[in-house]
Amino acid sequence: MRILSAVNSAAEVNVLRAAGADELFCGIYEKGDVSHGNRALNRREGLGHSLDGLDEFGEVAAAAADAGLPLHVALNSFYATAVLAAAKRQAERTLAYRPAGFIVSDIAMLLHLRRIGWPGHVSISVGGVALNSQAMLFYRELGADRVVLPRQLSLAEIAALKDAPVDKEVIVLESRCFFMDGFCNFHHTVVKGASFDAGSSRFLARQVMPRLKSLAGSRRQRKLLLRLVGRGPAAFGRVCSCPFEIAPLAADGGVLPADDRSRKVASIFGGHTVEKACGLCFLPELVRGGITHLKIANRGMTLAAKTATVRFARSALDAVGEFGGAAPFREAIRRGYGQCYQASCDERNCYLHE
Amino acid sequence: MNEPQRTQSWFVPPVDDDPAAWRNFDRLYVGHEFCEHLLPTPADVERVIAAKPAATPLTLVTPYVTDAGLVRVRELADRFLADGAFDEWVFNDWGVFRLLRERWGRPVLGRLLTRQLRDPRWLSLKREAPQNHGHIDDLALNEDFVRFLLDNGVRRVELDVIPTAWQWLPEDLRGSMYRPYTYASTTRHCLTANLDRRGNCSSRIPAGCGRECLERPLVFRHEALKCDLFLRGNTLFFRNQWDDAAPLPPFIDRVVRTQAHD
Numbered sequence: 001m002r003i004l005s006a007v008n009s010a011a012e013v014n015v016l017r018a019a020g021a022d023e024l025f026c027g028i029y030e031k032g033d034v035s036h037g038n039r040a041l042n043r044r045e046g047l048g049h050s051l052d053g054l055d056e057f058g059e060v061a062a063a064a065a066d067a068g069l070p071l072h073v074a075l076n077s078f079y080a081t082a083v084l085a086a087a088k089r090q091a092e093r094t095l096a097y098r099p100a101g102f103i104v105s106d107i108a109m110l111l112h113l114r115r116i117g118w119p120g121h122v123s124i125s126v127g128g129v130a131l132n133s134q135a136m137l138f139y140r141e142l143g144a145d146r147v148v149l150p151r152q153l154s155l156a157e158i159a160a161l162k163d164a165p166v167d168k169e170v171i172v173l174e175s176r177c178f179f180m181d182g183f184c185n186f187h188h189t190v191v192k193g194a195s196f197d198a199g200s201s202r203f204l205a206r207q208v209m210p211r212l213k214s215l216a217g218s219r220r221q222r223k224l225l226l227r228l229v230g231r232g233p234a235a236f237g238r239v240c241s242c243p244f245e246i247a248p249l250a251a252d253g254g255v256l257p258a259d260d261r262s263r264k265v266a267s268i269f270g271g272h273t274v275e276k277a278c279g280l281c282f283l284p285e286l287v288r289g290g291i292t293h294l295k296i297a298n299r300g301m302t303l304a305a306k307t308a309t310v311r312f313a314r315s316a317l318d319a320v321g322e323f324g325g326a327a328p329f330r331e332a333i334r335r336g337y338g339q340c341y342q343a344s345c346d347e348r349n350c351y352l353h354e
Numbered sequence: 355m356n357e358p359q360r361t362q363s364w365f366v367p368p369v370d371d372d373p374a375a376w377r378n379f380d381r382l383y384v385g386h387e388f389c390e391h392l393l394p395t396p397a398d399v400e401r402v403i404a405a406k407p408a409a410t411p412l413t414l415v416t417p418y419v420t421d422a423g424l425v426r427v428r429e430l431a432d433r434f435l436a437d438g439a440f441d442e443w444v445f446n447d448w449g450v451f452r453l454l455r456e457r458w459g460r461p462v463l464g465r466l467l468t469r470q471l472r473d474p475r476w477l478s479l480k481r482e483a484p485q486n487h488g489h490i491d492d493l494a495l496n497e498d499f500v501r502f503l504l505d506n507g508v509r510r511v512e513l514d515v516i517p518t519a520w521q522w523l524p525e526d527l528r529g530s531m532y533r534p535y536t537y538a539s540t541t542r543h544c545l546t547a548n549l550d551r552r553g554n555c556s557s558r559i560p561a562g563c564g565r566e567c568l569e570r571p572l573v574f575r576h577e578a579l580k581c582d583l584f585l586r587g588n589t590l591f592f593r594n595q596w597d598d599a600a601p602l603p604p605f606i607d608r609v610v611r612t613q614a615h616d
Contacts, residue, residue, distance in 0.1 A: 036469075036492055037492075080493065080495075080496055081496040083496075084496040084497075084498060106496070106499065108499040108502070112498065128448075129418060129447070129448075131418055131419060131420050131449065132419055133421055133449070134453045135447060135448045135449030137449075137452060138452040139448070152541065153420070154559040154561070157420045157559070160421045160422075176557065178541055180418070180540055183466050183540050184539040184540070185473050185539055186538060187473050187475065239473070239576075239578060239579065240539065242578060242579075243576070244583075245574070245575040246573065246575075247572065247575075248571075249571045249572065255582075261572075262572050264549050265546070265585070268545055348557060349557070350557045351557070353559065
């Protein structure tokens with residue numbers, strides 16, 4: 001089983017390798033790139049999450065080659081005809097730098113890569129939503145050799161896919177989605193025009209924004225954030241995490257007073273988290289279930305955060321089989337979680353369940 | 355809006371419905387787009403067949419599914435596609451497509467796979483930050499993908515009403531438009547099925563289902579959205595604001611009436 005981490009600059013490559021990464025993935029942002037309402041040709045926005053054009057991609061590719069780490073390029077948006085042409089061009093221009101693979105969602109991009117004779121890996125992103133063995137066969141027949149499993153499969157459902165004839169990748173750390181990634185239509189910004197991290201300035205996108213986003217903890221920090229950028233922390237949140245008022249719908253279309261059921265739904269929905277998610281407790285089950293790759297959803301995060309999660313995943317993977325049963329292994333993972341995230345392990349953060 | 359050329363379809367809900375109302379429609383949709391637990395049983399389908407007007411054709415609608423859901427889809431297909439009870443089937447999962455494509459009836463690309471962006475803030479996002487949200491109105495049915503669909507026998511696509519920038523589509527591709535409820539997002543962390551659990555179980559995939567979600571929808575409100583969301587089952591819907599705002603393109607020859615809070 002191999003560990004994939006995002007990489008956001010050439011300087012990160014050897015640090016991530018030392019922490020335990022086996023493979024790397026990235027997106028590329030070139031000025032003017034836009035697809036499906038998003039400033040990029042992949043599913044993350046701008047320079048906060050992607051490399052700065054082919055020049056920076058070339059630097060990262062060279063560093064990854066020197067480090068012996070396969071590098072995968074995300075081109076995993078869905079494209080209208082005009083944008084598909086741009087995505088194809090980006091894919092073809094990266095070939096000179098010898099990436100190990102591409103991560104795609106749009107069937108047109110998968111078909112194109114095989115049509116031009118691309119001999120390397122093609123992974124189906126979570127956007128491709130391959131939940132079952134027939135879907136995996138479908139994508140394999142079109143030329144994919146790896147599938148990133150949707151985040152919303154139980155361990156039993158993952159185990160049922162063991163014999164599917166593709167490599168299978170599971171996301172085990174960092175951002176979790178309450179909704180189905182591939183079928184969710186919410187934009188991640190809540191407040192109008194608040195795509196701050198979509199900026200085309202490397203400094204703003206990579207140095208300023210991650211720090212601003214972290215200023216959402218205390219009231220004082222929130223006020224500072226408001227003063228600095230004119231918007232509060234909600235601007236950096238996600239609509240799927242809004243504190244919704246939830247109430248029953250009346251038969252006439254009106255809204256009834258909240259009842260026990262709606263209050264419980266509100267408490268579940270309002271208590272869900274998307275960050276600091278972890279599924280490493282179930283590594284032994286994932287190994288037995290034929291999972292070949294562990295992905296960390298850490299694009300756009302600081303190098304310190306990336307390093308901590310990669311190191312955590314590596315230590316967990318190395319420890320599989322070293323404990324005399326599931327309980328002590330999970331206890332060790334919980335301790336590791338605390339060290340990695342400086343927070344207590346909580347059921348709400350679980351990626352996977354029995 | 356006057357749409358004399360468009361056939362009207364009714365989405366039969368997975369609970370008791372009044373068959374008398376079905377006479378007003380040219381076609382009935384039977385099945386579910388979002389949840390394998392809400393797929394009809396063969397007995398449910400038999401009841402619809404017995405109650406519908408004899409000449410009204412049926413569409414089998416299938417959701418995204420796990421391997422367990424594939425078994426249920428196969429059971430329905432073996433029984434009701436084979437004997438022609440359904441003359442077409444909507445797929446929202448490529449595994450379902452692979453499973454059924456060599457069988458009977460006409461495959462239809464479901465609205466989960468047509469990849470429209472359906473955020474209810476669509477218009478304000480585009481108006482207020484166009485530089486950040488270019489191509490937000492794209493219908494991601496690019497030429498290569500459409501060619502793939504046609505090569506594989508898909509001649510119809512299911513769509514929601516959003517002010518899409520309708521681009522080129524070939525003449526032999528037809529579209530259905532769902533009104534008035536647009537789906538915004540869907541999850542397998544079913545809020546209703548998780549209600550009986552202790553603690554915060556927002557990350558769990560419920561193992562079972564008692565179809566409790568059909569009891570009564572919930573309304574989700576937040577100032578950021580400027581419209582209500584309706585949770586029905588495992589899916590959030592909103593009543594789209596553009597229903598009558600713009601003419602539908604000519605390739606839309608069917609309207610599907612959807613229900614989020616009946």
